[in-house]
Amino acid sequence: MNVIVEREKSLVELEARLAQLRERDTASGELRALETKVEELRRDMFGRLSAWERVNMARHPKRPLASDYLAALDAFDELHGDRHFRDDPALAGGFAKLRGRRVMVLAQQKGSDTKENVRRNFGMVSPEGYRKAKRLMELASRLRLPIVSFVDTSGADPGIGSEERAQSEAIASCLLALTRAEVPIVATIVGEGGSGGALAIALADHVIMAENAVYSVASPEGCAAILWGDAARAPEAAERLRLTSADLNTFGIVDEIVAEPLGGAHRNGPAFVQKMLDAVDGALSRLDGLSGETLREARYMKYRRIGAWRDETGERAVALP
Amino acid sequence: MNVIVEREKSLVELEARLAQLRERDTASGELRALETKVEELRRDMFGRLSAWERVNMARHPKRPLASDYLAALDAFDELHGDRHFRDDPALAGGFAKLRGRRVMVLAQQKGSDTKENVRRNFGMVSPEGYRKAKRLMELASRLRLPIVSFVDTSGADPGIGSEERAQSEAIASCLLALTRAEVPIVATIVGEGGSGGALAIALADHVIMAENAVYSVASPEGCAAILWGDAARAPEAAERLRLTSADLNTFGIVDEIVAEPLGGAHRNGPAFVQKMLDAVDGALSRLDGLSGETLREARYMKYRRIGAWRDETGERAVALP
Amino acid sequence: MPPIPEWLRLRRDKSVQPEDASLWQKCPRCNEMLYRKDVAANQWVCTRCGYHFRMHAYDRINALVDGDFVEIGTEILPGDPLAWTDKRPYPAKLEADREKSKLTEAVVTGFATLDGFPVALGVMDFNFRGGTMGTVVGERIANLLEEARRRRLPCIIFTASGGARMEEGMLALMQMAKTTQAVERFMENGNPFITVLTDPTTGGVSASFAFQADIIIAEAKAAIGFAGRRVIEQTIRQKLPENFQTAEFLLEKGHIDMVVERHDLRATLVRMLDYAVDRRRLTPALKAVPEFALQ
Amino acid sequence: MPPIPEWLRLRRDKSVQPEDASLWQKCPRCNEMLYRKDVAANQWVCTRCGYHFRMHAYDRINALVDGDFVEIGTEILPGDPLAWTDKRPYPAKLEADREKSKLTEAVVTGFATLDGFPVALGVMDFNFRGGTMGTVVGERIANLLEEARRRRLPCIIFTASGGARMEEGMLALMQMAKTTQAVERFMENGNPFITVLTDPTTGGVSASFAFQADIIIAEAKAAIGFAGRRVIEQTIRQKLPENFQTAEFLLEKGHIDMVVERHDLRATLVRMLDYAVDRRRLTPALKAVPEFALQ
Numbered sequence A, B: 001m002n003v004i005v006e007r008e009k010s011l012v013e014l015e016a017r018l019a020q021l022r023e024r025d026t027a028s029g030e031l032r033a034l035e036t037k038v039e040e041l042r043r044d045m046f047g048r049l050s051a052w053e054r055v056n057m058a059r060h061p062k063r064p065l066a067s068d069y070l071a072a073l074d075a076f077d078e079l080h081g082d083r084h085f086r087d088d089p090a091l092a093g094g095f096a097k098l099r100g101r102r103v104m105v106l107a108q109q110k111g112s113d114t115k116e117n118v119r120r121n122f123g124m125v126s127p128e129g130y131r132k133a134k135r136l137m138e139l140a141s142r143l144r145l146p147i148v149s150f151v152d153t154s155g156a157d158p159g160i161g162s163e164e165r166a167q168s169e170a171i172a173s174c175l176l177a178l179t180r181a182e183v184p185i186v187a188t189i190v191g192e193g194g195s196g197g198a199l200a201i202a203l204a205d206h207v208i209m210a211e212n213a214v215y216s217v218a219s220p221e222g223c224a225a226i227l228w229g230d231a232a233r234a235p236e237a238a239e240r241l242r243l244t245s246a247d248l249n250t251f252g253i254v255d256e257i258v259a260e261p262l263g264g265a266h267r268n269g270p271a272f273v274q275k276m277l278d279a280v281d282g283a284l285s286r287l288d289g290l291s292g293e294t295l296r297e298a299r300y301m302k303y304r305r306i307g308a309w310r311d312e313t314g315e316r317a318v319a320l321p
Numbered sequence C, D: 001m002p003p004i005p006e007w008l009r010l011r012r013d014k015s016v017q018p019e020d021a022s023l024w025q026k027c028p029r030c031n032e033m034l035y036r037k038d039v040a041a042n043q044w045v046c047t048r049c050g051y052h053f054r055m056h057a058y059d060r061i062n063a064l065v066d067g068d069f070v071e072i073g074t075e076i077l078p079g080d081p082l083a084w085t086d087k088r089p090y091p092a093k094l095e096a097d098r099e100k101s102k103l104t105e106a107v108v109t110g111f112a113t114l115d116g117f118p119v120a121l122g123v124m125d126f127n128f129r130g131g132t133m134g135t136v137v138g139e140r141i142a143n144l145l146e147e148a149r150r151r152r153l154p155c156i157i158f159t160a161s162g163g164a165r166m167e168e169g170m171l172a173l174m175q176m177a178k179t180t181q182a183v184e185r186f187m188e189n190g191n192p193f194i195t196v197l198t199d200p201t202t203g204g205v206s207a208s209f210a211f212q213a214d215i216i217i218a219e220a221k222a223a224i225g226f227a228g229r230r231v232i233e234q235t236i237r238q239k240l241p242e243n244f245q246t247a248e249f250l251l252e253k254g255h256i257d258m259v260v261e262r263h264d265l266r267a268t269l270v271r272m273l274d275y276a277v278d279r280r281r282l283t284p285a286l287k288a289v290p291e292f293a294l295q
């Protein structure tokens, strides 16, 4: 049960009414009154979202998926396979044009229906997916194409096969490949950013996050289960995990937030997708022309600084940004 | 049926007789006469071997195996696995000391009995084995350790699993890794050198071949089957394939031949193994101190020159060495 | 425009009709009797069921390039280093294949433009000794990669091969090492190496440059593998499934980037070049005059 | 010999007895009641059946190094950036773990020699917050690799970790990126990076520096994986086989270089250093005086 979807249901009747009125009349008092009421309700419902509500927003069934971003690119040609074992449909990668710019794209792909979700393993990537990603990162670096990633996964696949084929090594190798890449890297967190499985394609020079996306060290449910043995306390865990875009911006983990329309990105998916692509284009413009060495050094320093610790005098030695 | 083994059987009785005489008497006329006879027989039987006889020598059940070479090193510590899927027992690799020198060793391992042969897939390497080899080649290059390989395989594994897991790509990647390696590479062909599966670990700065080893583009049986639809004509095919050490030395494919005792390396396995290791040590001494760049350039030129073709005037443009 | 160097010979729209060309050709998949000219006009794709016939190297080149194809490497011709004879002497086999295929060897190499992109292009042909790689194939491929590197051009190679050429023994096998080294050196300068695996691609070609490319495209339904189907069936003593070692099977197993129908190949290659090649490197003058012609 | 720099503090043979140390300890595998001192003297290996107890970081260091261990990084101490509370506030949990474990955090880092080889050595400890990686672990590991790089020393890290530390949220996850970058930079100068995976090594540590090493050794029977056993069982809704995610299982699956019993670890590491480190780089003077002491 998605709390946002539930809440939207209560608006459905009013909106239907509104549509009816609009058909008949474009400027009546009743119409204007209802419009104001709906607007107010909407503001009440979505104006200030809790962490848990944002988790539900990030998982909203109508939220734009990676496939929507890929479809909105000027061009996209998928490159398949890890060259060893399998092509993982949970992670799509390939050449793309973005606002005329040649880039390498990596995207975690949830499905838009059950069948597609089963095929794509609900966007949970297997070692083969990460190895494909690594291969394409290395190819991008060699051809001097910027890397753009779209993150939307509840986490790396935790199945038997993935453990048997060294999921840890696959993720660790992606991180190394992104560290080595001599080209600009822009990561976008568009939906769920689930732990190491998300970071594997999000170690970047510039990290952009959708306002209502979440990015967390653990799922709220998992966290609640560990802490209190009760996954139902997930809303509480979500609050504590500081997984919202605003929190992560404060921590220096997210560099830029793309605002969503009131009620969430899915209220106007195509426009939001374009807005996100604009942000990516802007970031790439700023990174354009920097040498591989400069990029790598800045990337090193960026992650070197993230964290918070004290020295022995009790004072914080490395401050938050 | 091994033609060398068969031939050796006819000597067994005479040799038993000789041993008996030696026990009783060390200088009788009968003894000396018999010794001379055996020696002559041996020279007749093994003094001038055909290509097919050498094929049988290379496959002789008592011939020193890669494991014998590994055991004769000052030290050997095996490193396992391709980091992705499996550890392939058909290819052993790891750190070693050879005459006090630190090296990375790669060895195709046939078993010395049926059980071991099944475990090691008769020395036929799977993609995982080649990927392990590639990993160790890259590690050697990073740590600046020379690479030493021992080749003994009838060929790369031709099974369903190997095809499913991209045998071609695995061999091709080994070849690329050896091309890139910034350290000396010495390959030894100690038994059977079966086609691409052998070359995958034998692209080297210096290739040493045991006198009676064979190294061929195709197995004589396979070649005969293709040409005449009759694997029994393998001896004939062996002759045509020019797979002996002397032939390959003429072609510039093998740089050095280590002579075997009359009757084959297995007549005195341990001594032959030491002789081979001496040759490797000598080659490494000569390559010592050369820069990665120098090595790579010389390696490039070495293989660039191998082959024979004509130009349009009908004359040979690139001569044999 | 500077003169084309002496060693480059120009071939323009060379089209080949094998000697034994009959008027009709039967499609092995749908059994339709096809008018040969129609099939040729359709890039050797069955006009009824889409079956891809094996294609002659020059036909392929004609179907791909914008205009001229500047062939190189024709001065490199096969020798007979092993003095090989089986049913016939090797030179006689070569002569017969030359007659039959109108080719000087199993690969054609040269330069051309694809939708304006200058490229180094190699096309193997199964009609010549089953596309096997002997010294000449290795030599021409290595030359092509070296020349592409020198001219900073992308390189595209179409493979079709039964493996290493037995009649040249170990000299043939060593071409795997030669071509690998040329690939590795080519890759240093940041231009893409693209292979298109066509039916069949196996053995020594498969296990060297075919699978070393940045982008690996397979033509629909092509048989691709290391060991031949027959060898595997003999080893495992059972029949292999129908789709084993097909392009589509390999795509699922993650070995290749994509499977493309023949009619879409040119457009796909042009898109790949458009993604992978930095056009800013080409000056306006070079856009008009193919770079390779400038030496 | 130059003075040891100010920021290096010397710890000599520091041995730790947890507060709750009783005289006897039961072996969970063979059920034998063991005299605790005997087990400690046996590197926390059951004297009867060879079961490997989890080992305290300082005990491990003592069992490994030749003499002195020069610890660094103790000035890096955990903060509470999320002002985290669940059953207890995070700072209270940290305080309790400090008491219990006699450690300042979940990893101890520093320099030592192993059979004369100077090395940078990091040892994680499951007794402190389950060996989870928060900022301090990431920071100390990155520091260690940076210092090892600067001094051209090999680096050995023993891992033991439940993953990223939840109480530091995404700041903890980012330590995967931080340590990865330090590993990558360390590797530039040709010295080996060796990890020893001990029980348990999972999650964020497993998916970063643990599996990025040149040589990956696992201690016998250690549980190693990405997802925890419980998570997988919940996902697949069935029990996992006994050996799943054990060191031995991983060896067969090709993930690690070797499995080593605890008693053989020191000798194995020394052999690895002997193979992988160029002794000629160490001048005679440096052989006597550990290089790290020279700054």
Ligand SMILES: [Zn+2]
Pocket: C027, C028, C029, C030, C031, C032, C046, C047, C048, C049, C050, C051
């Ligand atoms: Zn048809």
Ligand SMILES: [Zn+2]
Pocket: D027, D028, D029, D030, D031, D032, D046, D047, D048, D049, D050, D051
């Ligand atoms: Zn016990």
